[in-house]
Amino acid sequence: MQPVIVPACYDAPLDPVVKSLVFLWRAALGAVLPMAALLVTAGPALASRADLARALALYNERKFDQAIEAATAARKTPDTQDAAAVVLARAHLERYREGVDPADLGAAREALGAVRTGVLEPRVRIEYLLAVGQALFLEDEFGAAAALFASGVAPARDADPALGEAMLDWWGSAMERQADLSAPERRKDLFSALVKDMRLELSRNPESAAASYWVAAGLRGSGDSLAAWEAATAGWVRARLAGSQSAALRADLDKLVLQGIIPDRVRALQAADRAATASQLRADWELVKQRWR
Secondary structure (H helix, E strand, O other): OOOOOOOOOOOOOOOHHHHHHHHHHHHHOOOOOOOOOOOOOOOOOHHHHHHHHHHHHHHHOOOHHHHHHHHHHHOOOHHHHHHHHHHHHHHHHHHHHHHOOHHHHHHHHHHHHHOOHHHOOHHHHHHHHHHHHHHHHHOOOHHHHHHHHHHHHHHHHHHOHHHHHHHHHHHHHHHHHHHHOOOHHHHHHHHHHHHHHHHHHHHHOOOOHHHHHHHHHHHHHOOOHHHHHHHHHHHHHHHHHHHHHHHHHHHHHHHHHHHHHHHHHHOOOOHHHHHHHHHHHHHHHHHHHHHOO
16 A cells, blocks of 8 residues: 555645745644555565655654655655655655755656656545645645645545645635735635635534634635634634644634734724724734633
8 A cells, every 4th residue: 555645734824924934834833744654565675665664754753854865765666656756745845845945846846747646546646636736836836736726625535634624725825825916806706715615615524624714814815804803703613623723723813813804904994093993803802712712
């Protein structure tokens, strides 16, 4: 069996000023989700299987340099070369997120381009699709990346909830970046579509941290700051269902409200009223947080 990879969820940009740097912040906080355990059939040579297993273990430990070395070795054997290429690409993508070295992005693209997709197991094909989408995203091809992520959400969710959340979160990020680069009318349409799709995801899975965040962020992007406030409040309360993602979701919603939604809500007020209204909204938000710890 080929390795099962649970890719890292992408960040949820919270402040337009820092959107280009948020993925580095996520990486620094250790947002990489671990790859699942490796099981390999008896065909490949022992050394190659060991290299592939070692590459996975090193990736999970965030030792991307060593993971790249081990995956490169595993690519030398036909039986493991395609699975190893997926691991190799993932390691290069994560290293790019940390160091922003274009060589890593090029190496990830090369590894993904060499994968014989026809021999991949169904689960690994989904992981390959997400990795390709990540590479496009990091090349600023946000529309293409969003299309790839959208096509992978349902099968990823069926394969593994964690993989589905990763696909969904990257999809939201790609849609946001695409919208931010679009003309005003197109921007509003894209954010409205994002809200619609994420609400549908929530109706299927109320535990989804990614969908909870992106409903609020999408409403803010579409210009409806009051509805965004209400969605953020609902997301904060619903976060108790998100399990291990609860704390991260609440941290993201807190930043969204304080750095985005509240400034949006007071922007149209007279200058003399903005500070007092913003202070009151911050107090209201703190009350929500205290009541629903």
